[in-house]
Amino acid sequence: MTMTTISCCYKGNLRCEALHTPSGDRLSTDAPIDHEGKGEAFSPTDLVATALGTCVLTVMGITARRKGWRIEGAAVDVEKIMTSEGQRSIQALKLRISMPPELSDEQVKLLQRVVDTCPVKRNLEEGIAMEFSWS
Template structure:
């Protein structure tokens, strides 16, 4: 399935970009002030990290619903350690809180299932090929 996301520079802004994704309200991306941005929106790293947290939460919720477990909600907190990123090490710690689940075995199973979410596997098991090209209109 092909899906396109279009990222367009915002006029009169330093690094802020509008992100168009068919069927959704526009999103925005910027960079922190430390890198010359305005910090007016999440930066690309934030979107990368939040994709993992959201995928783990959604995958866990889907599993709990199928099992008819009493999961009321999930809080996923993703903490980034990018201090070694330039050396090729990018660490994400995901803390999951399963609201309404008191059974330790169910919580452990939900944590295990969260590690099988598509984004976790994409980040840790897949080879991602990126091709970049310039177009002239």
């Protein structure tokens, strides 16, 4: 079992700081403007969308590295849609995935299949609608 600790601290004024203890890397969050914050940093739900986008790129990167392919420049734009009624939650995440043009159709098809192995996607798919488009 792999375990990582993220230490989170409330800094006041709806801002938090998170410490990735293995690396010492830090990030800050802020509540979004439509939820009493200033929107000056990622919101916690932005980090969920970010986790999905970066996880998709990471699992594709692992496969590409194993195959000896280069996918630098691959990109994912994640559109986060929040509910407008009831308790606030992420209603949907829409991903637009752009692949480097030098990849063959077969390479892209394999990378599309690999996306289903993304741990973040697998953890979110029962509670959040996700839509993937490729270019």
